Amino acid sequence: MPLVSPSATMVGRDIELGLLERAFDRAGGGEPASVLVGGEAGIGKTRLLAEFAQRLDERATVLTGWCLDYGSMPVPYGPLPAIVRGALEALEDPSAEAAGPGRAALRLLLPELGEGPIDRSAIAPEGLGEAIADVFEAAARRHPLVVVVEDLHWADPATLSILSFLLRALARERVMFVLTCRTDEVGRGGAVRTFLVGAERARLLDRIGLERLDAAAVRILAEALRGGVDDAAFARMLERSEGVPFFVEELSCNADGPIPDTLREVLLARFDGLGDDAKKVVRLASASDGSVSHDLLATLAGLPDERLDEALREAMVASILAVRDDDAYGFRHALLREAVHDDLLPGERGRLHRAYAEALEARPAGECSRASELAFHWHQAHDPRRALTAAVQAMTQARTAYAFSSAARFGELALELWDQVPDAAELVGVPRIALLMRLGSILRNAGDTERALSVVDLALAEADEHTELGLRVRLLRDKAQYLQNAGRSGAIEYAQKSLALMDDDFDDQRLRASVLVLLAGRLMISARFDESEAAASDAIRIGESIGSDSVISIAANTIAVCQVERGDLDSAYAWFRRSWEHATDNSAKLKYRVNYSDALCLLGRNHEAIRVAEEGVAHARALGLERTSGSILTQNLVEPLQQLGAIDRAEELLAGDLAVRTHRIFRVYTTASRIKALAWRGRLDEAVSLRDEWRARVDAAAEVETQVWYARLKTALDIEMNAGRDDAAAELLEGLLDAPGDLFAHFARLLGESGWTVAALRAAGQHARAAALADRLVAAWDALPGGLRHPHWDPVLRALLHPTADALRAALPHADDTDAPVLHAVLVRLELAKAVLAERGDRAEAVEALAAASAIAERVGHARLARDVADFTAASGLAQGHSRGDGAELTERERQVLDLISEGRSNREIADQLFISIKTVSVHVSAILRKLGVASRTEAAARLRAGV
Known part of the structure; x- marks a missing residue:
């Protein structure tokens, strides 16, 4: 042939x-x-x-x-x-x-x-x-x-x-x-x-x-393979192949012989055409799922070099074996290997896998896949003793390579084989309970938390008073961690059980400190601040006694967060300073930057929050952790940027972070920021879809981390307000006032942003409900610790809740503070325009306030506020007032920017086109709006098209 x-x-x-x-x-x-x-x-x-x-x-x-x-x-x-x-x-x-x-x-x-x-x-x-x-x-x-x-x-x-x-x-x-x-x-x-x-x-x-070939395509393929095919051969080929190209190829090589009814028969008929040496080599190769080196095949075959070469050549001519890119031999198609391997008798198969395992054991140690291959071959050879040894080694190798899912598979195999080996513990040098503890940790890191819990429960059930105390302590600590990761209750209780086992004579103080730090963090997340601080203080005392700066730093960090949530900011800042002083390792430094940047943003110190978060992102990037630890720091950077109206940069950071994989709890927060950005832009359908997709995960996280409860409420408020469903937003705030929760700082943040909802209710004519809600909000605000009533937020909130022209004018400098949320600058001006019209009919001041509010809303791309300003401007008959510019001529650069605005370009696109920064574009846009006397980019573009 x-x-x-x-x-x-x-x-x-x-x-x-x-x-x-x-x-x-x-x-x-x-x-x-x-x-x-x-x-x-x-x-x-x-x-x-x-x-x-x-x-x-x-x-x-x-x-x-x-x-x-x-x-x-x-x-x-x-x-x-x-x-x-x-x-x-x-x-x-x-x-x-x-x-x-x-x-x-x-x-x-x-x-x-x-x-x-x-x-x-x-x-x-x-x-x-x-x-x-x-x-x-x-x-x-x-x-x-x-x-x-x-x-x-x-x-x-x-x-x-x-x-x-x-x-x-x-x-x-x-x-x-x-x-x-x-x-x-x-x-x-x-x-x-x-x-x-x-x-x-x-x-x-x-x-x-890829679908099966039709009859015309099968004929073309068959003719190319055979150099021509008669009608009878083609009809049989088409019937048997059913249009599968591989079947056509297989059948074309055996067209004149009997054609099996199934693929296996076709493949084995082809295999049967080989000589004895070639069959032997192919059978040997079938025990390996991947490619097989020439040296290994030579060892297993035991043939003289010339006969081995001829056998390999025959198998390759028959298109059963092929040379891979690594110069090793592999089957041309996996189905060929499966057919040959399955055709072996059970005894043949076992002996073949044993031969593979023995040949691999004779090779030098240190090969990456050696233990995993040995575990596979010894298991297939029904040698549980050697398979167990290799499985434990493979589990360890995969774990140290951070291949936790693969490590879990080998650990499960080791557990399956354990009872088949009477002296298993002595053989592998690991007690069964220790193996279970390792496997539980591996399963946790592999994301199989429920299975990890089952394994640690099995280990705890097997532990007794004879089990080494430190091992029992670690098992209880591990169960606490796994419950936390699974979003289930009981983490605190198991951490406490772990602590209770360690009496005064327990000498592993690092282990005690690790449990205390875990417990303190869980208590803090659950808003049990007194208990959290007590556990963290105990950890600090141990850290001082054993010289562990890391323990001191992380525990002090936990206390600082507790103090922030209590509203004792002087104490919080002092604990944060101590945390940083003892942050001598990378882990402590990253934890400090995560919590401190979050606290700064929560307290309205947005620029400082950005600086600390940026330092953290850079640190994570230097460590190669940009896409993991750097993810939560990116979120801590995005949130203050959104507050300040740097929405383009925030979206750019979110796009980068959301494009990569990170921890689920981190993704909960970045997803909330993404929903906020979508709602901000007016893309409500996308925001709601993303919220619904993540609802179950957010609800589960809220059971574990109390602050997620507030983040979930904030997300709901963002969606309802930007969708114009002000009644629904008011119901959410009323529910918050009925059950404010235990995190004062998070509660204060939500109150500080509540003025928009009340203003929207008034605009909709619901004056009684707006007034009642405003009174409740002021009372709740006044009841907060003084440190949480930010000096720039306080006058703005009071002015928005009970607006008068004087109060709003007095609030304006605070709304324009460099750290203030940019939306306050829009809201205060919009409400000021309404107040001066209502109180004195001052159209000039109203026009000026509305023009500035429109420019800011347009600059930051906030869809609803831009629409609200435009609607009130039109409804009040002030639109004509915007036609009066300041008379100044546009500069050449401003004309370039205006041309691009008329093309519908965003600030980002304009910046890219003109090779200038987005901030510079924003300055030019504001100047253009002022000079033309228009309230929006749309009006500016219309003026350009009109030739004005």
Whole structure:
């Protein structure tokens, strides 16, 4: 039979190829353009990508990696080493300098990047994803990048986590991800299905589904494969293949022989045509889900070099084996491997896996996947003793590499094998309870909190008075942590049980301090401030006795937050100063900046909050933690920016943060800020949709963190007010006054922003309800600790609640303070215009106030307030007053800005077009409005079009 490559021609995929090419063009322009190519086994996914890569020619760097099938125990990060290595080669950067601060993390994938043991303690869990993202970004700056991940249905959870991160982190870079997957083999509830649902819902992936070929396409393919086909052979091929390209290829090679009725029979009939040596080699290779090196095959086969070469050549000519990019041998299609492996007798299969395991054990230690492969092969060889040893080692390796989901799988296997090995504890050097404790921690970090709770409960049930005391303490502490992470009650109680076990003679004071710090934090979050401060004070005393600055700093930080919520600001600031004095390590410094920036924003010190948060973001970035610890600091930066009206920058920061993966509790806060931004812009449908999508998660978080309760209420107020549902907003405030909660600072913040609702009720003619609500709000405000009644908020709130022209004029300088919320400047001017008209009919002052209010609302892009100002201006008959400008001529730059305004450009777009800052654009816009005597950008554009 003449040798014809089964991949000589691709047919019937022009549409799909066009979709890939258009996606690549979008990616080249910095648009999100990643693709999932899905379909049943043999449908032609890999062949399509080969054609796509060929079409790209020199326009892109194509990097490919394969997910490997290790049954229930996939190897962590299976496809990533080959891909990252290829990116470094494309950069001509063998030392991986492009990885920046995260360079050391790449050694988890590429040990050759350094000498000696890897210092895993210095690598943060998120550092690996950051490092890969940095390398890809650098490569994409040189050349558009196409990253191909084959066989996603076999992806391990660690790989899925990294891919989820990269899809978000690189969505705007010149990087296109192409993932192939047997979507019909992805089961419900599995990690791959969860990944795909999340990615497609977030619009990170476009799906290209490959369907079976029609009769015309099958004929073209069959003729290309065979060099011609008669009608009888074609009819049989079409019937048996059902249009699956792989089946057509398989059948075309065996067209003159008996054709099996099933795919397995077709594959085995092809396998049966091999000689004995080739069969032996193929059977050997079938025990490995991935590629097999020549050396390993030679060891297992025991054939002379020439016979081994001939056997491999025969298997390759038959298109059963192929040489992969790593110069190792793999099956041309996974179904071939499965068919051969499944055809082995049980005894043959067990002996083959044992041979693999023994060959791997004879290799030098230190190979990244060695323990995981050994665990798989010894388990398949029914050797529980060796499988247990390897599983524990694989669990440890995966945990230290932060591949927690994979570590959990091996830990579960170890637990399954434990009872089959009589001396398991002595064999692995770990008591069963200690293994359970480790597994619980791994499951928690893998996100399986409920399973972590089940494991720690099992460990606690097995613990007795003979169990080492420190282990029992840690188990109770761990259960407290897991309950907290699961959003369930009981965390405080279990932390207290953990403390109760440690009597005065307990000598592990660091452990005692860790439990106290945990308890203090949980009590603080639950607004039990007296108890929180007592626990934190105990932790400080221990920290001082053992010389732990970190314990002192974090505990002092907790006390400071308690004092803020009590309204004792002098004490709070003193505790924050002490926290910073003892913040000698990175963890304490980041915790300080998180809590202090949040407190400053809460208390209205917005510019200071921005400075501290920016320092924290920079610190997190330097540590490679920008997308994790940096996420909550980004939120603490966004909130004061929104208060000050820097909405463009806030949205830019949110877009970057929301594009990457972070902790769920952090996402609760950034999602609230995103909802606020959408409502601010008037995009209410999107705001409500996002609120509804996150409602369950926010409700659960509110049960764990009291401040989330206030954030949830604030989000509801943002939506109702910006939607014009003032009655609903008033009901929310009335409910708050009935049950203000225990966080005085958060309560004060909501009261300080309540003037808008009362003003909106008055504007709607609900004067009685507005007056009653205003009286209640003033009473609640007056009852607050003095430190929480911010000196710039107090006169503004009182003026908005009980407006008079004099009170509003007096409030105006406070509303214009550099730290004041920008919306106060709009509201005070709008209410002043109403008051001067009502009290004295002063149209000139009203016109001036409305013009300024309109300009500010327009500048910050606040849809409802801009509309309210315009509506009142029109209703009061003051619109004509705006036609009087100051008579000054527009400068050349102002005319350029006005031209762009008339095109509907935003301030951001104008800044980009003219290469100036957004702030400078805002100054020019305000000057244009003043000189033209108009109230809005729309009017300015109309004046330009009218030739004025």
